[in-house]
Amino acid sequence: MTEVALEAGVSQTTVSLVLNDAKGARLSADTRRRVHDAAKKLGYKLTAGKPSASSSAGTIAFVVNEFSTDPWMCLAMDGAREKAWEYGITITAASTRGDPSLEHAVLEGILAQPLVGLIYGTIHTRRIERLDLPRRVPTVLLNCYLSDRSAPSVLPAETLGGHTATDHLIRAGHARIGMINGEPRMDASRDRLKGYRQAHASADLPVDPDLIRNGNWEPSEGYHHTRELMALASPPTAIFCANDMMASGCYEALKELGLRIPEDVAVMGYDDREIAKYMHPPLTTVVLPHFEMGSIAAEFLIEQMARPTQRAPQIKVEGDLVERESV
Incomplete structure (x- = not known):
């Protein structure tokens, strides 16, 4: 897939979305054509069907400061899970309940496992002053951002x-x-x-x-x-x-x-x-686009597996206007 991506001039994630005919992927007809042409030229054939859990390529940890009656972090986790599953990757989730000592223990326990990466999310969109994480674990912040912008983050626009x-x-x-x-x-x-x-x-x-x-x-x-x-x-x-x-x-x-x-x-x-x-x-x-935010956070970590980078973008995700009858 990496070779196909280089030939087509797209990301490896885009190649997977096109060749898996992923539902809901917003890709142009030209992008899809270039990926299919590159795959054909290189003789690449995608194995049919989703990977099974036993062939999983790894795990993404999804840690949130708290779950609440609001649905947002559950939606974000669903988006991350759906994206990860396209690559045979599983999601493991934990809540720290906003307790700093519990958060430290939860992160230590999760980070002791072999991970593709970590998604750390907060219920409310906010700035966080610091987050003590080892640099060896690729991390994406979800619905929050560091003061110095030293870690990638995914936020609603x-x-x-x-x-x-x-x-x-x-x-x-x-x-x-x-x-x-x-x-x-x-x-x-x-x-x-x-x-x-x-x-x-x-x-x-x-x-x-x-x-x-x-x-x-x-x-x-x-x-x-x-x-x-x-x-x-x-x-x-x-x-x-x-x-x-x-x-x-x-x-x-x-x-x-x-x-x-x-x-x-x-x-x-x-x-x-x-x-x-x-x-x-x-x-x-x-729309408050937490499902798409979770998907984008997982996609960023998956791309890091193939193309590690030190960049720390702040990605802002647009929510669609849903027209009904009150205007």
Whole structure:
């Protein structure tokens, strides 16, 4: 596969995706053609079927600071597992529950095993000051990053997501757009607000500070701040909620006020939780791409097996806009 990759001018991972006809791989027709032509030229034939667990090429450790009722790290682990399985690699997972002493013990135990590499993830997108890991183990940070950017990391493109959500409302004809954000101290809140501001600047629209409210990600805050926004002398015609849970509270407040969605007020969410498609009307939202982030983190480690590199990129993954009926 490495020889095919060199001949086609692509990564070994791309060769595997093309020749395995991997479901969901976003590759151009030209890339697929070049890979098939290179494989044919070199006489490479892919063995049919998935590798069995007994022929596994190794293990990737997936360590997260905590699992919670939020689905994000489970989705990320599923993405990593699916990608790893394409290469006969297994995933072993552990949670440190946010306890530094437990984290040290968990990492020591896992790193004593022979590993392809380590994915270290955090529930909330955030900066971490240090992570004591031996350099011999290839490591990718998931949903977090080191202050000195000395390790590769995979993060959601939150600023772009905030821009995408707000721009969609602007394109729908809204000039006064409220934003109910999360806690200001969090990276996700700061970046989604930055995207909101950038979308206004791109459309040459002023940002009214009265339309921006800080919440705490819970439905009650969506409800409370929606009531406040709609009581303004010049209320918004659209509200961007920085997560779907606050959007559900926003819905309740608007319905209590006798306002229709989207005829009177459009509502935009963020995350694409399962609840979003069952709300009335179904909620337009932006995907928080943890499944793809996990897949990309595993792919980076697998590529390191064939082509080791000292580079430490920060990869930001875009979440798609899911259009439903609330805008």
